[in-house]
Amino acid sequence: MQQLAKPRLTFWQIWHMSFGFFGIQFGFALQNTNTSRIFATLGADIDSLSILWLAAPITGLLVQPLIGYLSDNTWHPTWGRRRPFFFVGSVLASIAMFLMPNSSVLWMAVFVLWLMDASINVSMEPFRAFVGDKLDASQQTGGFAMQTFFIGCGGVIASLLPTIFTDYLGVSNVxxxxxxxxxxxxxxYVGGTVYFLAVLWTVLLSKEDAPADMDAFLAERAANKGLANAVKEILGGFFKMPKTMVQLAIVQFFTWVALFAMWVYTTPSIAQGVFHSSDAQSSAYQEAGNWVGIMFAMYGGVSAIAAFLLPMLAKITSRKMVHLLCLTIGGLSLISIFAITSKEMLLLPMVGVGIAWASVLTMPYAILAGALPANKMGYYMGLFNFFVVIPQIVAGVVLGAILKHFFANQSVKVLMLGGACMVLAGVLTLLVQDKVDQVKAQ
Known part of the structure; x- marks a missing residue:
């Protein structure tokens, strides 16, 4: 049956429904920028970092499909469908963010990383489905672009916070x-506070529409009750994925191997290659950690700007071609870090990474949303996250061994490997079938 067109939302309605991602990215940016630094400070060896990071993707593997399934089958006359998960996740994530920097031993930091990532995922997954729920196909690319804008803005500020505290507020960085x-x-501490308030903004200022056929919704929810049925539905979805989703999964695999490599190994790479220190207790290593925050702020800022340019470029060409171009630029930029010895010049490849990051957060989800059934939007968006976390798990298992046995603990070579994977992901985008392209061709 053909779906009715959804009413067009105003700029400010899309703004309010996306603003929570500003806070969510505070959590992710602080995690991505500082986790390797925290682990190393607490005594972790460089070739064990990727294994220690596994808590994050494994958590996403378990949490996101379940949360997507539950949110599809939730309705409350006041809270709606997705907003209960926004709120609960924000409370838990904020608590975890206050705990993380107070870890006194390595195992505690790993445990809190698990708690923090699980909580962030509870908030984040329904935000992706929220766009599919609220926006007509003609506005979905713009909706995901607005989310990407807030992700970029949140990432810039959060990544810069350690440097701001060091350089402008005189706080000790040693x-x-x-x-x-x-x-x-x-x-x-700042991140945990901002996370909660930003998500609360979306919870209070956005509304959700009740299911068009409430009786049918309640009947389906009753039929889906029970943990066993939930697990059956979640696992069964692997065999019912739309073709477009399968094609995007291959692209996502190589994309997220690259991103995981970047998040885990940029700090030790820059500490070794530019600040000439491998001792996490030294001031030089901690200064490198602050500089990586500036680098990550650069790619976040570029992504915030690019978020609004990419949809326009996609209209001229196609979403597939935009994604191919952006991933290629990002991959070559990661590879180029190997040849850079000046900390200022390290900002240049982050421009390319920011272009790729904007597309990673926009184009796959926009392409996917048009290929999903409306009543399972949250579930399939959650299932799609399998192809974000599985490559990170694979990377976490193998990258440490590759670093030790093939790269002689030169972590910048892992960044080069990640860059090559990102370029390959761009090429594989050509295999994806986008329904928008098919409509244009008719």
Whole structure:
């Protein structure tokens, strides 16, 4: 049956429904920028970093499909369908962000990473489905672009926080007795507060429409009750995925291997290659950690700008061609870090990474949303996350061994490998069938 067109939303309605991602990215940016630094400060070896990071993707593997399934089958006359998950996730994530920089031993930091990532995923997954729920196909690319804009803005500020505390507020950036530096602790405190308030903004200022056929919705929800049925539905979805989703899954695999490599190994790479230190207790290593925050802020800022340019470019060409171009630029930029020895010049490849990041957060989801049934939007968006976290799990298992046995612990070579994977992901985009392209061709 053909779906009725949804009413067009105003700019500010899309703004309010996307603003929560500003806070969510505070959590992810602080996690991505500082986790390797925290682990190393607490005594982790460089070739064990990728294994220690596994808590994050494994959590996403378990949480996102379940949350998507539950949110599809939730309705409350006041809270709606997705907003209960926004709110609960924000509370839990904020608590975890206050705990993370107070980890006193390595195992505690790994445990809190698990708690933090699980909580962030509870908030984040329904936000993707929210766009599919609220926006007509003609506005979905713009809706995901608005989310990407807030992700970029949140990432810039959160990534810069340790440097702001060091350079402008005079807070110590040096570990004392093996503890996490105060700059990192205070950054997480600010991040936890911003996370909660930004998500609360969306919860209070956005509304959700009740199911068009409430009787049918309630009947389907009753039929789907029970954990066993939920697991059956979630696992069964693998064999019912739309063709477009399968094609995008291959692209996502190589994309997220590259991103995982970047998040895990940029700090030790820059510390070794530019700041000439492998000692996480040294001031030089911690200074490198702050500089990586500036680098990540650069790619976040570029992505915020590119988020609004990419949909226009997609109209001229296609979403597939935009994604191919952006991933190729990002991959070549990661590879180029190998040849850079000046910290200022390291900002240049982050421009390319920011272009790729904007597309990663926009184009696959926009392409996918047009290929999904409306009543299973949350579930399939959650299932799609399998192809974000599985490559990270694979990378977490193998990259440490590759670094040790093939790259002689030169972590910048892992960044080069990640760049090559990102270029390959761009090429594989050509295999994806986008329904919008098919409509244009008719």
């Amino acid at each position: 570990p004392v007795n093996g503890a996490i530096p105060d700059t990192v602790r205070y950054s997480f």
